[in-house]
Amino acid sequence: MIPACPLAALPRGEALRIETDPPIAVFHTEDGELYAVDDTCTHQDASLADGWLEGCEVECPLHASRFDLRTGRVDAPPAKLPVRTHQVVVRDETVYVVPSDLPPNLPPGVRTGSA
Amino acid sequence: MKSVAIVGASLAGLSAARALRAQGFGGLLTIVGAEAHRPYDRPPLSKEFLAGRMTTVDLALEGDGEDLDAEWRLGVAATGLEQGRSLRIALADGSAVEADGVVIATGAVARTLGGDLSGVHTLRTIEDAAALRADLDAARRLVVIGAGFIGAEVACVARTLGLDVTIVEAAPAPFARALGPEMGTALAGLHEAHGVRLICGAAVRSLTGEGRVDGVLLEDGRRLDADVVLVGIGARPAVDWLDGSGVKVGDGVVCDTGGATSVPGVVAVGDCAAWFDPALGAHLRVEHWTGAARRPATAAQTLLSGGAAVPDALAPPYLWSDQYGMRVQFAGHTLPGDEVSVEEGDLASRRFLAVYRREGRTVAVLGVDQPRSFTRWRRRVNEPAGAR
Ligand SMILES: Cc1cc2nc3c(=O)[nH]c(=O)nc-3n(C[C@H](O)[C@H](O)[C@H](O)COP(=O)(O)OP(=O)(O)OC[C@H]3O[C@@H](n4cnc5c(N)ncnc54)[C@H](O)[C@@H]3O)c2cc1C
Ligand code: FES
Numbered sequence: 001m002i003p004a005c006p007l008a009a010l011p012r013g014e015a016l017r018i019e020t021d022p023p024i025a026v027f028h029t030e031d032g033e034l035y036a037v038d039d040t041c042t043h044q045d046a047s048l049a050d051g052w053l054e055g056c057e058v059e060c061p062l063h064a065s066r067f068d069l070r071t072g073r074v075d076a077p078p079a080k081l082p083v084r085t086h087q088v089v090v091r092d093e094t095v096y097v098v099p100s101d102l103p104p105n106l107p108p109g110v111r112t113g114s115a
Numbered sequence: 116m117k118s119v120a121i122v123g124a125s126l127a128g129l130s131a132a133r134a135l136r137a138q139g140f141g142g143l144l145t146i147v148g149a150e151a152h153r154p155y156d157r158p159p160l161s162k163e164f165l166a167g168r169m170t171t172v173d174l175a176l177e178g179d180g181e182d183l184d185a186e187w188r189l190g191v192a193a194t195g196l197e198q199g200r201s202l203r204i205a206l207a208d209g210s211a212v213e214a215d216g217v218v219i220a221t222g223a224v225a226r227t228l229g230g231d232l233s234g235v236h237t238l239r240t241i242e243d244a245a246a247l248r249a250d251l252d253a254a255r256r257l258v259v260i261g262a263g264f265i266g267a268e269v270a271c272v273a274r275t276l277g278l279d280v281t282i283v284e285a286a287p288a289p290f291a292r293a294l295g296p297e298m299g300t301a302l303a304g305l306h307e308a309h310g311v312r313l314i315c316g317a318a319v320r321s322l323t324g325e326g327r328v329d330g331v332l333l334e335d336g337r338r339l340d341a342d343v344v345l346v347g348i349g350a351r352p353a354v355d356w357l358d359g360s361g362v363k364v365g366d367g368v369v370c371d372t373g374g375a376t377s378v379p380g381v382v383a384v385g386d387c388a389a390w391f392d393p394a395l396g397a398h399l400r401v402e403h404w405t406g407a408a409r410r411p412a413t414a415a416q417t418l419l420s421g422g423a424a425v426p427d428a429l430a431p432p433y434l435w436s437d438q439y440g441m442r443v444q445f446a447g448h449t450l451p452g453d454e455v456s457v458e459e460g461d462l463a464s465r466r467f468l469a470v471y472r473r474e475g476r477t478v479a480v481l482g483v484d485q486p487r488s489f490t491r492w493r494r495r496v497n498e499p500a501g502a503r
Contacts, residue, residue, distance in 0.1 A: 050487035061486035
């Protein structure tokens with residue numbers, strides 16, 4: 001479990017990027033839900049934490065594919081692959097991320113430090 | 116509508132096929148494409164693919180196992196469109212496709228300077244990119260004619276390969292047509308900082324060499340040595356095949372805000388189409404990825420409803436360009452006389468967000484390495500004045 005930030009530091013409608021390898025984006029939706037996905041878009045090297053959060057979806061800041069934060073599913077090209085999702089846990093007013101053990105869907109040319 | 120033929124098997128054509136199926140069209144779908152390839156993505160051709168960081172496989176636009184239940188006629192061009200009881204598309208191999216509805220998605224072709232010297236390139240297809248890369252590998256000096264986005268991106272890649280690069284532009288500033296002179300000038304510095312020589316306000320008289328290009332001669336008498344020349348002076352819509360069809364053509368196929376052409380049952384999408392843009396009060400041919408990917412959904416509605424569907428509000432044109440690792444993003448359309456102001460960052464650091472206004476209304480936004488704020492500002496383009 002990776003501590004992300006105090007809950008109070010992530011207001012609704014905002015996103016946070018944690019510098020894991022690969023980085024993870026944590027979103028707090030307007031409805032108060034918390035979600036975490038890989039921060040790197042599956043199309044190219046863009047940070048989804050920089051994207052536009054609407055409902056349970058984030059729109060990639062570069063080419064506007066939208067990812068469903070609950071499932072990672074992508075709605076329309078250019079991204080073709082879903083983004084990997086992670087579990088979020090709030091304990092003692094702190095946001096934690098439980099990283100997935102599935103392989104990430106990183107874009108061509110982007111590698112993790114370990115790979 | 117029982118059958119639809121899509122002419123042009125690239126981004127706009129594929130997006131139209133997807134949209135038709137997604138909107139419940141269960142009839143016969145034929146996709147005609149002049150290139151022998153399955154649909155592929157062009158933006159990487161001047162970026163990652165040219166740099167060798169992406170392969171042909173990475174360029175595929177279709178998803179793994181995607182099946183649109185279409186008949187693909189690849190490697191054969193359409194040569195004409197006739198209206199009769201149905202619409203009839205003549206193909207270059209002498210055969211024909213008949214359909215009740217037609218989507219024109221034939222895109223654009225690179226403008227050339229003529230002549231047949233080797234070492235002179237344009238960039239539109241996979242073959243163009245492979246040939247250009249092979250020539251760059253063997254060259255020392257590249258001259259790019261035209262300071263548009265494709266030329267600038269090729270210049271970037273050539274610099275990383277260690278070539279000596281000069282860009283020649285007839286207008287007083289680079290990117291002026293797309294970004295206006297002020298912001299074009301701001302981006303010029305980016306290229307100069309990376310060792311590219313930029314010569315603006317200079318017209319090309321001729322290319323020199325025997326058999327193979329060896330230089331570029333300017334109108335002012337200057338001569339630039341070159342082993343390779345990239346001609347990046349824009350593209351013209353691929354609409355010659357529509358001559359005599361009755362489909363009205365201006366700068367591209369003339370369409371309304373829903374993609375309908377002058378011929379019933381025929382819509383047009385992508386780089387070949389000039390849709391009416393209400394925010395501008397004029398027809399505008401948009402040659403960017405996002406429009407070619409998204410507008411076909413509107414055109415499919417128009418086609419399937421027989422023109423009865425009220426088209427979705429038109430999203431402003433959007434383009435991006437990658438230069439020296441910087442993300443350039445632009446949404447909207449600028450005209451001479453628009454006021455431009457830098458709202459975030461500053462020009463000197465080359466990380467900024469600039470807003471274009473006309474009569475108090477935000478008409479365009481430019482972001483250089485500001486994806487986060489660009490995403491937010493982009494939503495304000497063409498809002499009525501004083502909305503925020
Ligand atoms: C090198 C390059 C870099 C680019 N970079 C960017 C970028 O960074 N950002 C951005 O927003 N946009 C970019 N673009 C623009 C973007 O790629 C285009 O807007 C997009 O490809 C348009 O899609 P289209 O399907 O309308 O046309 P096209 O992609 O041009 O496809 C048209 C297809 O129709 C076929 N065709 C033509 N005539 C016929 C005929 N008579 N019969 C049958 N088939 C025919 C052609 O062979 C072609 O396959 C770039 C373009 C190029 C070339
Ligand atoms: S980088 Fe996200 S859609 Fe292209």
